[in-house]
Amino acid sequence: MSNVRRALIAVAVSAVALAGCDNAPTSVNHAADASAGAESDTVEVDASPGPEPEPAAAAPVRKLLDAHLPDVKAAPEDRFGYFAFKPDADGSKHVRYTRTYHGLPVFGGDIIVHTGPSGAYKGSSNGLLQPLKLDTVPKVSAQEALVQAKGAFLGTARQTQGQRLLVEASTGTGRLAWESVVVGTQQDGRTPSRLHVLTDAHSGTVIGKWDEIETVTGTGHGLYSGQVGIETQKFGNQYRLIDTTRGRASVCDMKHTDNGTCTQLSDADNTWGDGKADDPQSAAVDAAYGAQLTYDYYLKFFGRKGVANNGRGAVSRVHVGDRLENAYWDGKQMNYGDGRDNAHPFVELDVAAHEMTHGITQYSVPNDLTYAGESGGLNEATSDIFGTMVEFYANNPADPGDYDIAERLDLNGNGTPLRYMYNPSLDGYSHGCWSASTKDVDVHYSSGVANHFFFDLAEGTGTTQHGTSPVCGNARAVTGIGRDKAAAIWYRALDVYFTSSTSYVNDANPGNTARAYTLSAAADLYGQCAAEYQAVRRAWSAVNVAGPDAAC
Structure with a gap:
């Protein structure tokens, strides 16, 4: 699936709600080594390094899956792709797989196979009610589906970004569907929108839609967190909000734009912000602090190393948009608007952890917990x-x-x-x-x-x-x-x-x-x-x- 935005607020209803994600690994690609004393101001995110290969330790579970296909309602045309391997300390194993049918991805067809400490089959997690059986030849064209998708977009559509044919099975039974992505802004005119619309490929009816909406210790003065320690890195005579202790997590400044370059913030004395909204560093302090604490929490309690559990830190983009009353995870990074009159940045700690957790969910469940x-x-x-x-x-x-x-x-x-x-x-x-x-x-x-x-x-x-x-x-x-x-x-x-x-x-x-x-x-x-x-x-x-x- 494409990158998913989970916005802090359900703006189509009112300013009273929160949001995150999809399957795109995150990393920060820096142009030069810190020892060189210089680095590009642009933060680049590699969104597709690809899934890790299926480990040898998962092979016995694959054999158990093959022996228990009826349990996961497998059809003869189904194929299962490795997604993640979760071993327990007692020897139990849990392996996630995605599903295809006649080569088409099955949305809602993901499964988990569980084994006990001895390696014996313990059961499976599965959303299908019965094996898939459907005609995979569409009667509705991709162009017709795109027209339907545009009609389902309630904000201001700017462009479309691709389509694919799939099997929609989130309700437990399968239907052939076109997935179309329409990009623009939500009804508030500011919050970005990346709407995925599913159109039945046989009847032309819209059957679903959802929006997508990581050293040197410095001192920061945040709007909400007060005076806190934040990890920074020195480049020449300047410090930047790059946390090398947490996979090079970084904070950059969108300068009240929606797209384009996100610029690294710099500081000469490594004391950041004054705790007030008119200092752009203050919001950056809270964003850095939130990413830092969230990374540490998941590592301490669950042994998880970052959003994708690969040790890479996430990017936090502050000052996104003009008067954007929202925060969101866009599938690869956190984004924070500055709220009313650009004076109320959405960088409170539980908000930052909320958005980063959307990334955790994205990388834990294939195709995410369906955002509908x-x-x-x-x-x-x-x-x-x-x-x-x-x-x-x-x-x-x-x-x-x-x-x-x-x-x-x-x-x-x-x-x-x-x-x-x-x-x-x-x-x-x-x-x-x-x-x-x-x-x-x-x-x-x-x-x-x-x-x-x-x-x-x-x-x-x-x-x-x-x-x-x-x-x-x-x-x-x-x-x-x-x-x-x-x-x-x-x-x-x-x-x-x-x-x-x-x-x-x-x-x-x-x-x-x-x-x-x-x-x-x-x-x-x-x-x-x-x-x-x-x-x-x-x-x-x-x-x-x-x-x-x-x-x-």
Whole structure:
């Protein structure tokens, strides 16, 4: 898939929501060695170094896949491509594969094969309900599909960027579809848009759409983080915001433009910013600090080395656009607008960690957690969850940890946060309890169900020090197991179980749900039917997400 933008705000609805991604590895390509004392001012991003080869240790799992093809609803025309290998310390293995049908990519056809410590087959994660069987000859031309895609674009379209024929199977059954990409700006006139539109290649009907929207220690004065240490690198008599301890993560300045050169910021005394918006370095300090803390959090708790887990740092672009009230991950880097009157940069710590986490999700799940419906809500919630976890991890008195999202940005103009994880419905838009309509709301609002689940799992229901969390309906109260355990369960579910089509509720395939996969993760980490496992069950029930769990 092409690069995906996950914007902080669902601007088509209101200025009250957050967003990230696709499958494009990220690296920073610097023109000269630091020892040479000079380097290009332009930040270049290599977006396609290609997937790593299938390791020899994954070969036994490939053989198990071949022996259990019915479990993943494989058709004779299916082929499976290696995506990622996740071994556990006890010898268990989890291998992700993508799927093609008659050579066409299958959107929603990704799978994970699991083995136990002995190497025995343990099962699979799969989104298909039955083997694919469809005519792969389109009755609708690519040009006709493009017309439909342009009609589905609600902002200002500027250009189209390619099409491909694929099998759309995110609902569990397959349809032949054209994927068309239309590029422009969203309805606010400022936020970039890269809209992917799926058009049924037999009927011509639009069946789906979604927007895409990493030494020397210096001292920085950020807008939100206060005075913090940031990693820099010296070039001649100048310092630049390049972090060689974290894969050469860097911060550059778009100077209120949407496209073109992103210029490296330079400073002579290695003291950056004054904590005010009119100093362009202040926002850069917060962006650098956010990338630094997010990298460290994932490394410390999960052993993950950057967005793509390859040790490369990510680029943070500040001062993007003119009065852009948004932040977004574009598939390879973080982008931060400066908000109202270019005086409110979107670089708060939980926002920075939110956007970088979209990259984590992109590189963890083939084709990403589909950015629409309930899987899109899970995508957004993952970024809210770990944005919050990084904020707690930072333990910065200038921006204490909490379960409010983007509370320092004052996007509503009345001092309230963007979202409330402990009671999502407080924002007037988000779903705090699952219902049949959850799949139909904007992904920033369907994320509320998972956000509410995570809060209940971590902190419990009722009155807590971080807010009062109600239960849905007549659900039982939940006693929290602590943030770190809750985050470990969510990350493992993302890393080794979620497929691109995972949702909250799926009556036809209940195994491909967040409830089922977080229970598997809890069982792996703490034991089947352990207290943590039971807490996961109760926390999902508390947000009205039921499931056919194994008896304990």
